[in-house]
Amino acid sequence: xxxxxxxxxxxxxxxxxxxxxxxxxxxxxxxxxxxxxxxxxxxxxxxxxxxxxxxxxxxxxxxxxxxxxxxxxxxxxxxxxxxxxxxxxxxxxxxxxxxxxxxxxxxxxxxxxxxxxxxxxxxxxxxxxxxxxxxxxxxxxxxxxxxxxxxxxxxxxxxxxxxxxxxxxxxxxxxxxxxxxxxxxxxxxxxxxxxxxxxxxxxxxxxxxxxxxxxxxxxxxxxxxxxxxxxxxxxxxxxxxxxxxxxxxxxxxxxxxxxxxxxxxxxxxxxxxxxxxxx
Amino acid sequence: xxxxxxxxxxxxxxxxxxxxxxxxxxxxxxxxxxxxxxxxxxxxxxxxxxxxxxxxxxxxxxxxxxxxxxxxxxxxxxxxxxxxxxxxxxxxxxxxxxxxxxxxxxxxxxxxxxxxxxxxxxxxxxxxxxxxxxxxxxxxxxxxxxxxxxxxxxxxxxxxxxxxxxxxxxxxxxxxxxxxxxxxxxxxxxxxxxxxxxxxxxxxxxxxxxxxxxxxxxxxxxxxxxxxxxxxxxxxxxxxxxxxxxxxxxxxxxxxxxxxxxxxxxxxxxxxxxxxxxxxxxxxxxxxxxxxxxxxxxxxxxxxxxxxxxx
Numbered sequence: 298x299x300x301x302x303x304x305x306x307x308x309x310x311x312x313x314x315x316x317x318x319x320x321x322x323x324x325x326x327x328x329x330x331x332x333x334x335x336x337x338x339x340x341x342x343x344x345x346x347x348x349x350x351x352x353x354x355x356x357x358x359x360x361x362x363x364x365x366x367x368x369x370x371x372x373x374x375x376x377x378x379x380x381x382x383x384x385x386x387x388x389x390x391x392x393x394x395x396x397x398x399x400x401x402x403x404x405x406x407x408x409x410x411x412x413x414x415x416x417x418x419x420x421x422x423x424x425x426x427x428x429x430x431x432x433x434x435x436x437x438x439x440x441x442x443x444x445x446x447x448x449x450x451x452x453x454x455x456x457x458x459x460x461x462x463x464x465x466x467x468x469x470x471x472x473x474x475x476x477x478x479x480x481x482x483x484x485x486x487x488x489x490x491x492x493x494x495x496x497x498x499x500x501x502x503x504x505x506x507x508x509x510x511x512x513x514x515x516x517x518x519x520x521x522x523x524x525x526x527x528x529x530x531x532x533x534x535x536x537x538x539x540x541x542x543x544x545x546x547x548x549x550x551x552x553x554x555x556x557x558x559x560x561x562x563x564x565x566x567x568x569x570x571x572x573x574x575x576x
Numbered sequence: 577x578x579x580x581x582x583x584x585x586x587x588x589x590x591x592x593x594x595x596x597x598x599x600x601x602x603x604x605x606x607x608x609x610x611x612x613x614x615x616x617x618x619x620x621x622x623x624x625x626x627x628x629x630x631x632x633x634x635x636x637x638x639x640x641x642x643x644x645x646x647x648x649x650x651x652x653x654x655x656x657x658x659x660x661x662x663x664x665x666x667x668x669x670x671x672x673x674x675x676x677x678x679x680x681x682x683x684x685x686x687x688x689x690x691x692x693x694x695x696x697x698x699x700x701x702x703x704x705x706x707x708x709x710x711x712x713x714x715x716x717x718x719x720x721x722x723x724x725x726x727x728x729x730x731x732x733x734x735x736x737x738x739x740x741x742x743x744x745x746x747x748x749x750x751x752x753x754x755x756x757x758x759x760x761x762x763x764x765x766x767x768x769x770x771x772x773x774x775x776x777x778x779x780x781x782x783x784x785x786x787x788x789x790x791x792x793x794x795x796x797x798x799x800x801x802x803x804x805x806x807x808x809x810x811x812x813x814x815x816x817x818x819x820x821x822x823x824x825x826x827x828x829x830x831x832x833x834x835x836x837x838x839x840x841x842x843x844x845x846x847x848x849x850x851x852x853x854x855x856x857x858x859x860x861x862x863x864x865x866x867x868x869x870x871x872x873x874x875x876x877x878x879x880x881x882x883x884x885x886x887x
Contacts, residue, residue, distance in 0.1 A: 311693075313689070313692045313693050313695075314693070318687055321680075340668055375775075410676050411672070411675070412676045412677070412678060413677065414672050414676070415672065415676065415677070415689075415690065415734070416693065417642070418640060418665055418668075418672070418692055419664070419665060419690065420662050420663065420665045420666030420693070420694065420695075424664045458627075464745060470794075472826070485759040513762035542587030568795070569644070571642070571643045572637070572642040572643065573593075573637070573642075573643065574633050574634075574637065574672075574673075575676070
């Protein structure tokens with residue numbers, strides 16, 4: 298017998314919950330945004346200052362040449378430097394505060410603490426809770442990515458190298474990166490709605506992120522293993538190519554499909570599952 | 577007013593959980609609630625009594641749509657507890673047992689937030705804050721600084737501040753000192769006078785006896801008794817101790833008298849049901865002292881449990 302579930306309520310955004318999530322996250326959001334903006338200043342600076350010397354150093358050394366391809370970026374062009382910053386662990390870590398930390402905290406974390414019970418005792422549908430917190434997370438991730446790219450652009454402009462990229466393509470890179478972290482966020486939400494405790498949800502979300510990251514790094518540094526890149530979500534954000542003029546529709550489609558699948562799973566499971574008393 | 581339409585109706589409500597996984601354990605289930613059929617009338621304070629782990633919280637979570645029944649169904653305020661749970665929660669106030677609060681918020685901002693989620697203000701908050709003696713200064717402090725009793729007061733206020741038609745309170749007096757318990761009982765009396773319905777879950781027998789109109793007793797997920805408090809108490813045994821000037825009268829065979837122990841001028845016995853025959857039997861004796869311990873719900877409760885165990 299299929300399990301019945303709650304109906305009614307808007308099932309959409311809840312303005313009160315939205316405002317509260319924004320208010321509760323604003324300090325962390327500010328710190329991460331400042332950090333990413335500062336980090337965004339760094340990679341164009343390294344390119345403009347040491348790019349030529351580094352390129353000369355790397356040329357003729359196959360090992361260094363391969364190593365310089367880390368994550369599809371490089372330090373020999375502005376687009377490569379921005380791409381390198383985009384996939385750097387600093388960017389991934391700061392974005393994960395919201396792409397993974399928020400989804401895991403607002404469902405599994407609140408379940409474990411017992412506060413989700415207090416919220417859902419109000420006329421707030423579980424789907425509405427999910428949609429509202431998802432939208433908050435998507436907004437935060439988008440703002441953080443914008444902060445990093447703003448740092449890139451500001452740095453490149455101040456160093457006089459901004460004309461080396463087509464600035465109009467920067468929003469496309471933002472969109473592509475946003476989709477990537479939206480995919481991780483949707484997966485983290487899917488894990489979060491499935492568990493009553495924080496640890497398993499957090500473990501699964503971090504595991505997925507780390508495994509796909511490591512796959513991409515190995516594939517970019519080891520030519521014989523380049524085929525495994527197809528199994529990493531990071532592979533589908535080719536920042537340098539996007540800035541240089543090509544955004545593959547299939548890459549975007551795949552990221553959209555991952556987001557859609559994870560969202561569909563969470564929207565199906567969350568209203569139907571039992572929320573037993575917190576232990 | 578008691579006796580109107582039902583605020584809560586359950587029919588054969590059951591909840592089973594799977595326990596353990598692995599070889600030899602697949603498919604094992606435990607019944608947290610088994611075939612519960614009750615009706616809570618509008619305007620009454622309904623006690624839901626049972627020891628920890630009896631299934632009280634499971635029942636409440638089924639009524640609010642947190643859990644999905646394995647069998648049976650429940651209607652709250654005329655709506656289905658599963659498919660209409662959002663609408664139900666808009667008309668209900670709920671105090672979870674051992675409520676968890678957002679520690680970084682102040683008491684006031686937390687109450688504002690929780691009231692805003694109902695979207696209809698907090699008409700009762702001022703009265704509740706005053707009765708439960710939470711000062712404005714206290715409400716401006718972060719919840720993390722609150723004692724257990726203060727947290728419980730916030731829990732009670734958040735459940736009642738929006739003036740719900742039905743309050744579902746799980747162990748509401750837990751953590752309150754005796755004075756505050758009294759203040760809380762006065763709040764409940766006020767709700768009763770206004771015709772509000774309260775579903776009052778507790779393992780504290782004395783408070784159920786004090787505040788409730790009817791009580792259901794639950795044990796191991798099964799309903800073992802459902803009765804008016806008065807009826808339950810009336811049919812319980814009273815313990816009687818008497819001293820007489822001279823020999824004690826013969827009470828053997830008097831209806832309602834049992835466990836009779838007579839020793840010279842002293843007599844003790846158990847008295848059950850109508851006290852008329854007993855009073856008639858001692859009417860001509862010279863009573864020097866008489867103690868009748870009032871029937872406590874606790875005794876009724878224990879007897880029900882003993883009966884259920886024996887069965």
